[in-house]
Amino acid sequence: MIEQLRGRDHAQAAVTVDLLIYTVRDDELHVLLIERGHAPFEGRPALPGGYVRTGEHLDTAALRELQEETGIDGSRLHLEQLRTYGDPDRDPRGRVITVAYLALGPDMPLAEAGTDARTAAWVPVRKILDGHIDLAFDHGVILREGLERARFQLEYTTVAAAFCTEPFTLAELRRVYEAVWGLQLDASNFRRKVTGAHGFLLPTGEHRTQEIGRPAALYRRGPAQLLSPPLLRSSDAGDPQPSLLALH
Amino acid sequence: MIEQLRGRDHAQAAVTVDLLIYTVRDDELHVLLIERGHAPFEGRPALPGGYVRTGEHLDTAALRELQEETGIDGSRLHLEQLRTYGDPDRDPRGRVITVAYLALGPDMPLAEAGTDARTAAWVPVRKILDGHIDLAFDHGVILREGLERARFQLEYTTVAAAFCTEPFTLAELRRVYEAVWGLQLDASNFRRKVTGAHGFLLPTGEHRTQEIGRPAALYRRGPAQLLSPPLLRSSDAGDPQPSLLALH
DNA sequence: CCAAAAGTGTTGGCATTACACCCATGC
DNA sequence: GCATGGGTGTAATGCCAACACTTTTGG
Secondary structure (H helix, E strand, O other): OHHHOOOOOOEEEEEEEEEEEEEEEEEEEEEEEEEOOOOOOOOEEEOOEEEEEOOHHHHHHHHHHHHHOOOOHHOOOEEEEEEOOOOOOOOOOOEEEEEEEEOOOOOOOOOOOOOOOOOEEEEHHHHHHHHOOOOOOOOOHHHHHHHHHHHHHHHHHHHHHHHHOEEEEHHHHHHHHHHHHHOOOOOHHHHHHHHHHHHHOEEEEEEEOOOOOOOEEEEEOOOOOOOOOOOOOOOOOOOOOOHHOOOO | HHHHHOOOOOOOOEEEEEEEEEEEOOOOOEEEEEOOOOOOOOOOEEEEEEOOOOOOOOOHHHHHHHHHHOOOOOHHHHEEEEEEEOOOOOOOOOOOEEEEEEEEEOOOOOOOOOOHHHHHEEHHHHHHHHHHHHHHHHHHHOOOOOHHHHHHHHHEEEHHHHHHHHEEEEEHHHHHHHHHHHHOOOOOHHHHHHHHHOEEEOOOOOOEEOOOOOEEEEEEOOOEEEOOOOOOOOOOOOOOOOOOOOOO
C-alpha cells in the first residue's frame, strides 16, 4: 500500500468469481459446468462465474452468479472461498483476477436449458481428470485444487452432510465419502465413527424403507462444524499433491 | 466472464498483496508488523504488503514485497496464499482487493530501521488478540484467520518445521507447537508421534549440548508434507470459528 | 577437587481408548 | 440384500515414572 506514491506501476485488474460446484449423483462425484457462449474459449466447457460488480462484495457476487447462471439457491449449499488465481496471462482479454469459490451441495435439478441459464450440466469429475474434457482458462487447475480441498475437508469437518438432502441415511452419507475419496468404506466402522462424533448427526427417530433391505434410520445435520475425532481415510494412498491442500 | 457484453458494470480494482508472517520467539508466537508511513492509517501498525504490478504474478509480488519491506529472503520460509479480502469499503482510497499470504519462518533478524525498510518489528500475537494493538484496514481479521489456519495446519502437515532453523531439536519443535496452540504438550508422547510420522524428521546423528541438561539429538526436515497420522491437539478446546479453518 | 542438586532430554511401562476386520442378527 | 449391532485382536494414545547427561552449587 505504501508504493502508492512511488512508481504507480500497480495493476488495475478486472475481478471475477468462479464457482466450483460439486455434488454426488448416482454414487459418483459431479461438477457443474457451463458451455461458454462467447469468445474467448467459445463453446468450451467452463466453470460458472462472472464479473464482480462495482461496490459488490465477493461473496455476494458468488451467490449472484450462482443464481444467474445455474438457478441454484445458494442458501442450500456450503460455499467457501477456495483460492485466487491471478496469473497475468490467464485471460487473453487482459488482466483478470478470479476468486474461486468451492461449493458443495446435494444433487439438484438444474434450470432447464432455454431459460436465462446457458447450458449448465452436471459432469462426472472422472471424465475431466481422465483428460476427456478440457476446460477453459485455468479452470482445470481450479477443479483439481478444489477437489483436493474437498477430500481433505471431508476428513476434518462435517461438510460431507452438505452433499445430502435432509433427512438422510448413514448409507447415503457413506456413499458421499466413497464417491469423493474414490474408495470403499466399511459400513460398520463408518457408523461407529460418524455417530460417535460429537454434534455431527442428529437422529430423527424415523426410518425409511428402501426398495430392498432393512429400513435405515434417518438423520439431520448437527451443530458441529469440526469433526473430532477426524474421519481419516485409512490408506493415504496416492499421496496427494502437497501444494494443493492448503487446508485451507 | 460471460457478462462482458452485458451491463459492463464490472469493477476495476487495484490489487495488493498483504503478508502475514509468523515466527516463534522466546517460546511465544510473534507476527511481523510495520508502521504505516502514509495515509490512510498513517502511523498505525499494519501487515507488510503493497500493490501488485502490471504483468506480475501474485506469488511474485508477495515475495518482492517481503524483500522490500522486511529484507527477508522468501526462500527460507513457508509461503502460501491465505485468502482474498474484497470488501468494497475496506480501503478508503477506493476498490482495493488484497490477496493475503501466510508465511511461517524461523526467528530472523530484521533489517535495521533506517535502511530501506520502514520500522518493521516482531510483535507478540497475544498483544493483538488482547486488543492492545489495533491494526490498520482489516488486517486484524486477516491475522485471526491466518492464526486459525496455522493452528490447523500444524495438526495435519509438517509446516511446524518451517519455524525452526536446521538442524533443530525435538524440544525446539515441541515449543513451536506449544507456542502456536497455546498449550503444553507431553514431551514423551510428542516424541513418539513426531518421530513415528513417516518422512517428517531426519535424524542427523549429531547432538547439541545446551547450557544445561542432557544434550539433545538434532534433526532436519524430511520430505513429507502431510502428517500421517496427524498430530491432534488433545483438547479441541475453545472451539475454533468454523469459517476460519478452510484447511486451508 | 569432589559430591550433591537441579534441569533437560530420553526411554520405558502400563491402562485406556480407538480402530480394522469379521461375524451375527433384524427387516 | 442391506442396515444394524456386537466382539476381538491390534495399534495408538495419555499418563506416569525412571534413567542419562550436563551444568551449577557448595562444601
